[in-house]
Amino acid sequence: MKCLVTGAAGFIGSSLVDRLLKSGHEVIGVDNFSTGISEFLVDARKSPNFQFYELDLLSQRNLLEKIIVGVEAVFHFAANADIRGGLADSRKDLEQNTLVTFNVLECMRKCGIKRIIFASTAAVLGEPDIFPTPENCIIPKQTSLYGASKMACECLISAYCEGYEFEGYVFRFVSLLGPRYPHGHVFDFVKKLLSDPNRLEILGDGQQRKSYLHIDDCISAVLLISEEKRTALLSRSRFEVYHLGFPDYCHVYESANWICSELDLKPKFEFQGGDRGWIGDNPFVFLDVGKAIDVGWKPKYKIEQSVRETARWLIDNSWIFNKR
C-alpha cells in the first residue's frame, strides 16, 4: 500500500513511518519542521520505499495535491501539539489543526482518496465526568483551544465521511511516551534535573492523574484498527472513533519519583500549587480503551515502564534538548 504520513518528522509520525516501512508499505512523508525533527527520519531515509517532502500544509496545498496522487490512505498526524501555548497565540491551533485538516481533506477529495486516519487527542474531551472515559461520552465543554481545534477536525472528518463517502478513523490519544518523545512533563522534568539535580519544580500539586501510552503500543493499535481489521470494522460505519491509552493512570508525583529513580537523583520537589499545571490542563485523564481492546489490541507497556524508558531515552539522547 502507498500511504501518506503528514507530520512525518514528528514523534508519532516518524514512529509510524518506520513501522509502515517495516511492514513493506510505500510511504510518502511530509513535514514543515515547525516541530518535526529531521534526525527522526534518519532510518526512514535509508529505505527505497520512503519519499519525503518538506512542505507547509497550510500554505502549500497545491503542492500536496501533486504529491498525494496514487495514495490509498492518509495518516494525518501533522498538528500543533502545544496545548499550553494556545492562549498566547490563539490563531495557531485553528490554523495548524483545523485549517490544515481541511486542506488535507480537500486535497484527498480532489484526488479521489477516501481513507483518512487521524491523530486526535483526549484533550477534546475537556474535563469529563466519567472515568475511564468512553468514546460515546457526552458532548464536552472544551477547556483548550487545542482541544477545540482537534474536535473541529473530528467534526470535519465525520462530515466528509457522510457527505463525500470518506472512510475515517479517529484516534484520541492520551499523552504518548517512548523513544523520540520531544515535549511534555517527562521532557520538562528530565531537562530541569539535568540543569539542577537538587530540586524539581512541579506545576500544580502533583496530584494530577494521567494515563500514558507507549508509542509502540499506540502505533500497533492504529495499524491494527485502520489496516489489518479494516474491512471487518468498516461494516459498522464509515467513521469510527477509538480511545487509545494504557488502561490505568498514575499521579504526576509518582512519575516524578520514577524519573528521579531512573536518573539516580533525590531532588527536593517544589510543587507550584493548584489542582492543575495551567489553564486547560486536565487534572484527570483516563480513557476507556475497551473498544480498541475488543478489536484485539493489547497494550504491552505499563505506565511506569513507559516513563522510565522515556527518561532513559532522553538521557541517552540529550541532543534533543538543544532542539527546543
Place this chain on the structure above:
Amino acid sequence: MKCLVTGAAGFIGSSLVDRLLKSGHEVIGVDNFSTGISEFLVDARKSPNFQFYELDLLSQRNLLEKIIVGVEAVFHFAANADIRGGLADSRKDLEQNTLVTFNVLECMRKCGIKRIIFASTAAVLGEPDIFPTPENCIIPKQTSLYGASKMACECLISAYCEGYEFEGYVFRFVSLLGPRYPHGHVFDFVKKLLSDPNRLEILGDGQQRKSYLHIDDCISAVLLISEEKRTALLSRSRFEVYHLGFPDYCHVYESANWICSELDLKPKFEFQGGDRGWIGDNPFVFLDVGKAIDVGWKPKYKIEQSVRETARWLIDNSWIFNKR
C-alpha cells in the same frame, strides 16, 4: 445595554434587533447582505438606538474592532445557513461559520468584551439516538459540513470561556418559522405552489419528522436566558448550551397539508422517495427543551400554528421570492 447583533439583516437577527430595540437597548447591527435582506431592517432603521454597518466579518475584522468598542454583549447570529449547499461548496461553512466566529471572538477579546450569545443548530447533533434529544447527549457524528462548522464554533466559544473567561450562551435551534422566514421547506412549498397549484414535489417520502419553533418564542428564550436570568444561570458555568424547539414534532406531509389548507389548494403530492430530503438532511429532529423550560421559558406557538402563519406571511409578502 449596548449590544452587537451580527447577521442583523437575517431572519433571526433582524427579529432579535427589533425585540432588543423594543426593550430599550442600544443596538449595533452588522450584515454583509450575503443572505440578509435590507427590507427586514426597515423598522429598526427608524430607531435612534440603532446603528447599522454593512461589513464582511470574514475579511473586515479591522472594521469590526472599531465598531465593537463599548459593546456589552455580542449576539453572533451571522452564518451560512444553507445546509444542503455545503457539499457543493465545501469552503463556505468553514469560512462563514467557523472562521467568522473566530474573528468575532478575537475582536471581542481584543476589546475586552466577554459575553457572547451564539446561534447554533440542532444540525450539530447529527442523527441522535435519543428523542427528544437533550443538550448532554453523546458526541455526535456530523452529517453535514454545516453541522461540523457550527460544532467547531461551539468548541471555540467554550474554549474562550475557559481560557479567556468569556461568558458563552449557545442556543441550538430547530428550524424556525414565522414572519421574515426566508428559506426552508415552507418557503419551497409555497413557492412551488404559487408556480403550479396542481402538484407539489416533496423531497424524501414525507415521513421525515421535524420540530419547528416560532421566531417569537425563539427570541423570547434567547433574551430570557442570556439577559433576564443571566446572573442566576451564570453561577453554574461560564458556558451553557440550551436546546430550543417546540416540545413536539410533525411529519413533513402534515406540514404540506397545513400549507395547502392555508392556501386553499389541493395539489397532488409527488414524493421523491428515500427517508430524507438530501445527504445531510436529518429525518428526525426533536429536541428536549426541558433545560430552557426550567428557566421559565414557555413556547406559545404550536407547530401547526407556526406553519400556517408562515405560509400566510409568505403569501402576503411574496416579494421575498424575488430575493432568492
